[in-house]
Amino acid sequence: xxxxxxxxxxxxxxxxxxxxxxxxxxxxxxxxxxxxxxxxxxxxxxxxxxxxxxxxxxxxxxxxxxxxxxxxxxxxxxxxxxxxxxxxxxxxxxxxxxxxxxxxxxxxxxxxxxxxxxxxxxxxxxxxxxxxxxxxxxxxxxxxxxxxxxxxxxxxxxxxxxxxxxxxxxxxxxxxxxxxxxxxxxxxxxxxxxxxxxxxxxxxxxxxxxxxxxxxxxxxxxxxxxxxxxxxxxxxxxxxxxxxxxxxxxxxxxxxxxxxxxxxxxxxxxxxxxxxxxxxxxxxxxxxxxxxxxxxxxxxxxxxxxxxxxxxxxxxxxxxxxxxxxxxxxxxxxxxxxxxxxxxxxxxxxxxxxxxxxxxxxxxxxxxxxxxxxxxxxx
Ligand code: PMP
Ligand code: GLN
Numbered sequence: 001x002x003x004x005x006x007x008x009x010x011x012x013x014x015x016x017x018x019x020x021x022x023x024x025x026x027x028x029x030x031x032x033x034x035x036x037x038x039x040x041x042x043x044x045x046x047x048x049x050x051x052x053x054x055x056x057x058x059x060x061x062x063x064x065x066x067x068x069x070x071x072x073x074x075x076x077x078x079x080x081x082x083x084x085x086x087x088x089x090x091x092x093x094x095x096x097x098x099x100x101x102x103x104x105x106x107x108x109x110x111x112x113x114x115x116x117x118x119x120x121x122x123x124x125x126x127x128x129x130x131x132x133x134x135x136x137x138x139x140x141x142x143x144x145x146x147x148x149x150x151x152x153x154x155x156x157x158x159x160x161x162x163x164x165x166x167x168x169x170x171x172x173x174x175x176x177x178x179x180x181x182x183x184x185x186x187x188x189x190x191x192x193x194x195x196x197x198x199x200x201x202x203x204x205x206x207x208x209x210x211x212x213x214x215x216x217x218x219x220x221x222x223x224x225x226x227x228x229x230x231x232x233x234x235x236x237x238x239x240x241x242x243x244x245x246x247x248x249x250x251x252x253x254x255x256x257x258x259x260x261x262x263x264x265x266x267x268x269x270x271x272x273x274x275x276x277x278x279x280x281x282x283x284x285x286x287x288x289x290x291x292x293x294x295x296x297x298x299x300x301x302x303x304x305x306x307x308x309x310x311x312x313x314x315x316x317x318x319x320x321x322x323x324x325x326x327x328x329x330x331x332x333x334x335x336x337x338x339x340x341x342x343x344x345x346x347x348x349x350x351x352x353x354x355x356x357x358x359x360x361x362x363x364x365x366x367x368x369x370x371x372x373x374x375x376x377x378x379x
Contacts, residue, residue, distance in 0.1 A: 008123050012347040016331065020341035026372040029331075029341035031167070031314065033363040037233040040277065044269035045236075057264035059256050061089025061240065064271035069240055072274065072281075077212040085245035088252055091262045093197045093226035093239035098124045099254040100222040100241060101159070104191050105130045109158035111193075114144060116348030118167050118195065130158070134350035139357075140307050140316075142171035146180040153184065159191050160184075164209065165198040165311025168345060168359040172202055172311045178214045185220065191247065192221040197229050197239070200284040202311040203292065212242065222247055227270055229313075230281055232363075236266045288313055288362075291369070295362040298373035313363040316345075320356035322379045327358055334358075339375045 016029035027034075036042070060066070066083035073087075074080045081087060090096040097120060105111055107129030113121050115134045125132045135148050149160070160181065164173040185192060194211045202208045211217040222243040228234035241251055273280070292309055299306060305318035323330055327344035335341045343359040346352040362369060 005123055005126060011119055012343060013119075016335065016341045016343055019332070019335045023336050023339065025335045025339045025341045026368060026375060027341045028360040028362075028364065028368075028372045029335075029343045031361045031363065032234045033232040034368050035232060035365050037231050038273065038277070038280065041231055041233070041269055041273045044272045045265055048265035048268035051268075053264050053268050055264065057089075057261040057267050059261045060252060061087065061262065062264070062267045062271060065089055065267045065274075068271050068274035069242065072278070073212055073242060075278075077210045079210075079212040079215070079218055081212075081242055082245065086242055086248050088241050088243075088248060088255055089262050089267060090239045090241060090255060091259045092228060092237040093195065093224045094120055094237075095255070095259055095262075096222075096224040096239050096241040097121065097193070097195060099251055099258055100193050100224065100243075101125055101130075102128060102258075103250040103254045104193075104222075104247075105158050108156065110154060110156045111159040111161055112149060112152055112157060113161045114163070114166075115350055116142075116168055116345050117161075118163060119347060121161055132350075133157070136349070136351070136353065137166075137169070137171070139353060139355055142166060142169035144173070144177060144180075146177075146184065149181075149184055153188070153190075157188070157190055159193055161193045161195065162211075163195040165202060167198065167312055168314050168343065168348065169307070169316055170309040170312040170314055172206065173209050175209050175213075178209055178211060178217060181211075182214060182216045186216070190220070192217055194221050194223045196223055197226040198312040199225055200230050200281040201288050201313055202285055203289045203309065206310065208311070219244055220247075222251060227266075230284065231270070231273070233266075236263065238262055238266050238270060291362050291364070294366065295360075295364075295369050295373070298369055299376060302373070302377040303379060304376060307357070313361060315360045315362055316357050317360060318356050319358060319379075324356075326354070327352075327356060330356070331358055334379075338379055340372050 013030040020027040066087040070083040101124040226239040303321040307316040
């Protein structure tokens, strides 16, 4: 058959996790915590299953969970949304991103993405018969050059996809960035898709600049988040989308035929945990900042150059003092010979800039961080 996605192979996350297993490497590649979700949350999940909540959930998500998401959005970002018309629970952020793109973008239209871009964006765009227009972020700040965005807008531009805190760099958008974006999309039909899965992981006292804080942007945005990142349970695959009623209605048309609904027991558990322990996500910045700082301290004696990490749970490092080769080749060598799995940046670019950077995940126990750092310090 003629392939619809000629450029797509197996995602780098699966490739590196497979190599990590094969070579018994410390896996600092694919982004997932190697510690457990809160006990009360796991108990709530077991209880929900024991209580017989094992059939389809309401398609848009349980009322209790949508209520909790709406409460959080109001409390944190000062943005009141209706749990009935503006919040949809999805099977992870991945589904929400795909549904948002499929609901809004038509064949022949363009979506602006910023490189390095999370790898699920472009295939979702291409499957609509649309085109991703790639704008590179500045290195090493990974900031957006808004003039380049202005220059890239055409009558076909239908969506701008932003991601803050950014994967893989950890860069965060400022309130000023959001003003720039608002000025660009004003009086256009452009919808903003904002991937905020690391919304609760920002450091050094900074405040996450959700587009939901910006009323003008919130009125034309679909905001996507993931419970997997916040509650250390990436395998449960529960996320959500927040958007104004009209956009949510379009989003739900796709969602209902993509997955219809999301794992019911987990929705019950998240609703209970959010209601009983709302402080969990408020404690997340300090929790991950301690991990970030510990990891950086462990890597200080190595020959890796550490870039700043304002948000997210990834550390970018420059390895050029160790070997002078491309990042994909270096990561292959590192997993086989150095015993550490990392993620190269090249797969997230349309045109890779030839930097010597790779991504290490520090959502790890102290023992894992130490084992990884020990090997990295030997290089
Ligand atoms: N967007 C970004 C930027 C991510 O890093 C991830 C997961 N690592 C996702 C989306 C997907 O989230 P989920 O696992 O909830 O599908
Ligand atoms: N988003 C995770 C990462 O950046 C991986 C998710 C996946 O494997 N699809 O590592």
